[in-house]
Amino acid sequence: MPPVGLHNRDSAYFYKANGPRNLITDQSVCRHTYQLHISNTKEPCVKAKTNTSVEMANKVAVVTGSNKGVGFAIVRALCKNFKGDVILTARNPELGHAAVQELEKEGLHPKFHQLDISDHASVTALRDFLQNTYQGIDVLVNNAGIAYKAASTAPFSEQAEVTLKTNYFSTLDLCETLFPLLRPHARVSNVSSMVSQFALAKCSDALKARFVSTDITMDELTGIMKKFVQSAQNGTHQAEGFPESSYGMSKVGVTVMSMIQQREMDKKGADDIVINACCPGYVDTDMTSHKGKLTIDQGAETPAYLALLPPGVKEPRGQFVRELKVADWKM
Ligand SMILES: NC(=O)c1ccc[n+]([C@@H]2O[C@H](COP(=O)([O-])OP(=O)(O)OC[C@H]3O[C@@H](n4cnc5c(N)ncnc54)[C@H](OP(=O)(O)O)[C@@H]3O)[C@@H](O)[C@H]2O)c1
Numbered sequence: 001m002p003p004v005g006l007h008n009r010d011s012a013y014f015y016k017a018n019g020p021r022n023l024i025t026d027q028s029v030c031r032h033t034y035q036l037h038i039s040n041t042k043e044p045c046v047k048a049k050t051n052t053s054v055e056m057a058n059k060v061a062v063v064t065g066s067n068k069g070v071g072f073a074i075v076r077a078l079c080k081n082f083k084g085d086v087i088l089t090a091r092n093p094e095l096g097h098a099a100v101q102e103l104e105k106e107g108l109h110p111k112f113h114q115l116d117i118s119d120h121a122s123v124t125a126l127r128d129f130l131q132n133t134y135q136g137i138d139v140l141v142n143n144a145g146i147a148y149k150a151a152s153t154a155p156f157s158e159q160a161e162v163t164l165k166t167n168y169f170s171t172l173d174l175c176e177t178l179f180p181l182l183r184p185h186a187r188v189s190n191v192s193s194m195v196s197q198f199a200l201a202k203c204s205d206a207l208k209a210r211f212v213s214t215d216i217t218m219d220e221l222t223g224i225m226k227k228f229v230q231s232a233q234n235g236t237h238q239a240e241g242f243p244e245s246s247y248g249m250s251k252v253g254v255t256v257m258s259m260i261q262q263r264e265m266d267k268k269g270a271d272d273i274v275i276n277a278c279c280p281g282y283v284d285t286d287m288t289s290h291k292g293k294l295t296i297d298q299g300a301e302t303p304a305y306l307a308l309l310p311p312g313v314k315e316p317r318g319q320f321v322r323e324l325k326v327a328d329w330k331m
């Protein structure tokens with residue numbers, strides 16, 4: 001079925017199609033039944049089986065932290081709209097298998113693999129599985145994340161260390177481990193937060209200037225994130241220009257990391273690999289103590305949209321996206 005026309009004001013990824021399938025339902029954007037036009041025009045992936053025969057390798061999408069919440073709904077959206085295998089991952093296999101079973105009741109068929117992003121051995125086990133089974137990755141959604149509750153009595157120094165470890169350092173480690181497997185036209189959707197914008201606004205001008213610059217490197221960013229944790233331990237973070245938000249700083253890290261990753265890919269001459277950061281909105285999940293207004297499926301819309309951007313997309317690319325639109329990231 002060829003696409004019959006662009007519909008969405010922001011993107012070229014919704015195409016009207018016949019048939020009651022494949023909905024990402026954002027009523028403000030899309031009131032009809034659409035088929036996501038994903039990279040099904042790509043060259044097929046071919047893997048060498050023996051010297052004399054080849055077989056087609058399935059495309060594959062991986063979602064971190066997807067046994068519940070936004071990640072679970074991203075898996076659901078990808079199962080409906082991505083032409084390939086979708087891997088639901090969880091650090092606790094029991095929770096992961098239960099989540100797979102829940103989706104199977106809906107007629108969806110994700111696969112499961114254990115993944116604790118803070119355990120490097122778990123990350124390399126996933127990499128080896130993907131390498132052996134698919135010889136590559138087509139979609140990676142970095143969704144796993146943690147947040148202390150506002151009422152937490154844990155010292156700020158501890159919150160800074162633990163939050164940065166999962167949300168920034170472990171996500172970066174996972175990217176460094178899995179990125180060598182990204183195939184041409186791969187899409188990476190890093191789930192950050194609008195809180196990264198609020199935290200950016202509260203940084204000193206000197207820090208802001210570095211976070212919005214186009215020449216900041218990953219080493220420099222990681223150095224700043226380490227400095228934040230260290231200064232939180234010394235009780236000097238505010239004097240050093242950091243805001244009073246560990247979660248906010250960790251998500252500043254995720255947003256800026258995504259921008260740097262796109263520049264690095266482009267510098268290497270990667271073939272149409274597109275990396276973006278996003279906010280899912282304020283979602284009804286355990287993380288928000290179910291105070292968020294959006295359902296998990298609504299929260300999954302922007303991360304899934306970025307995961308399914310069509311081949312050759314010019315924007316968004318290395319940007320921060322909210323509600324399907326590129327959002328400000330500036331001084
Ligand atoms: N909810 C919101 O309003 C909102 C707003 C902005 C951004 N976000 C971001 O959206 C993402 C999903 O949030 P959510 O609201 O769905 O949170 P959630 O319901 O708490 O789910 C978080 C998921 O991440 C997993 N996780 C945490 N640490 C992990 C680790 N080390 N390795 C692997 N998985 C890990 C959790 O696994 P367990 O079940 O084992 O804990 C869970 O599956 C997060 O990155 C969050 O920061 C959420």
